[in-house]
Amino acid sequence: MSRNRAPIIFTAAFLLAVTYTFPALAAEKMLVAVATTKNAIEKYGNLPESAKTVPLSDQKLPPEIKTRCIASLMILKNALKLGGIDAQLNFMQAPNVRREEDGLLKGYAVVSSHLFNLSSIDQPKYKDKIYVSDPVINDGEFEKGVFCLPSNHKVMNARTIEDLKKAGKPLIGIHWSNECQTLNNLGIETIEKGPTIDCLFRMIKAGRADWIPLGFHNSKDLSVTRSGITLVPVKGIKFSLTESRHFIVSKEHPDGEKIFEALQKGIKIMREKGVIKKLLTQGGFYCRATKDWTILNSDSFLVDN
Template identity: 80%
Template sequence: MIVAVATTKNAIKKYDNLPESAKTVPLCNKNLPSEIKSRCIASLMILKNALKLGGINAQLNFLETPNVRREEDEIVKGYAVISSHLFSKSTIDQPKYKDKIYVSDPVIKDGEFEKGIFCLPGNHKIRNVRTIEELRKAGKPLIGIHWTNECEILNELGIKKIEKGPTTDSLFRMIKAGRADWIPFGFHNSKDLSVKRSGITLVPVKGLKFTLNESRHFLVSKDHPDGEKIFKALQEGIKQMRSKGLIKKLLTQGGYYCKTTRDWKILNSKEALVKN
């Protein structure tokens, strides 16, 4: 079955670059393809695998969007049947979407998605930060224009001056141009935990991270003719993958759960917020 998936240019490129062996479903949690190593690919493979387990052998037909928020728009309009990225609960829990979208069961539960503080390698003022107070004084953060949960967390940490950009590529360019000093990014599976985009490399501040306190979900269009069928298959597949521990393994391999940063200090933990 051809399944219309709204996603970004970057995700399409990464998926197309996968060998055919890595695209095969259903996946086995004992031997996951090593090429599944980024968050966008992990979520796409969770989607494809869940549909397979739910009874749909999906041939993904991508509808390219300039950013993740536009994925949501394409779903609401019924041009695509499902999103490839995962959306936070507050982003989609709005009256205007209530009759337009199905929301999957949580793929990432509350507090499971962790982000680090990423900056240019030469920005030692940011890289030397060790406390919330030092972070407030060290420089300005930069987030995507629709990163509502990240904005709330930064405000909770006492950080009020926040720069915003429209796309991930633009965020990297803005940091390079000195428009801001750091970006809250999820961790990747590179050896040094660095992230690269448009020829620009960012590195994390070692020892620090924070958690996003919202669950993350796939969106399915109610206005698309295949919407109800896709949603039912997705829900069944997510349930099976959860019971087998496969979702956690895919998310870990994709960088949502990073073993290297497991013991890093959580800046927005109750203990840290009390001290500051």
């Protein structure tokens, strides 16, 4: 009797262990409408299929995941898989992140690919239109450098806020509310704005502004190139953006609630396993090469938190 029962007990235990270790094995295949930008679509399309496979191991990540937009997309795709949805990403292209947000409010797409800072979405007009995920990036964890043309020696030699004020004018995206507030808090009030990241680079090249607060990339020299224009970071200084960042999910889309529940579940699993931190580091949200650089707004950050 016991000899007949033993294999059954072992098999049940084995299946339970496998299900727990790989919670996405029974994931539902689903076409997921993702609002994102042309740049993210192109970079995702250039990934080899091996780098798009989820769930991702917490031991080793595909080396091709090395930019912020791809890191965000892979956190999204991985979290959905762990939450029970095997997502085939169907992209809805938007010219910028704000239009990406508009597509969600109207239900054209179900989830964002980019991460939104809390103050930009904590507004009455969004209250009944979107779900907001748990933080993917916590307060103060997203750091940006001061990027300019290599030939701009005034900015390149800056080491303090006062140096930056004297060196030239900053430039940000028209919807970069967190960056705008950060600079304002540091006493920088004259700020140029542009509609897209490619436009920002062209504006710097044309001399309409002198520097941009940009996230770090994991290139060897930390440089960033867009539209054939290369900007480099001022060594030794950076900003800390003091707001958490989140995915947003459309309540107007018929799949909104299902996607939100899966995303929340997956984010929790990824954070517990340390996969989110590794993806954010590899994607440039956290940068090992700049970990000892001076945070220009460190005092205000400590006060806010």
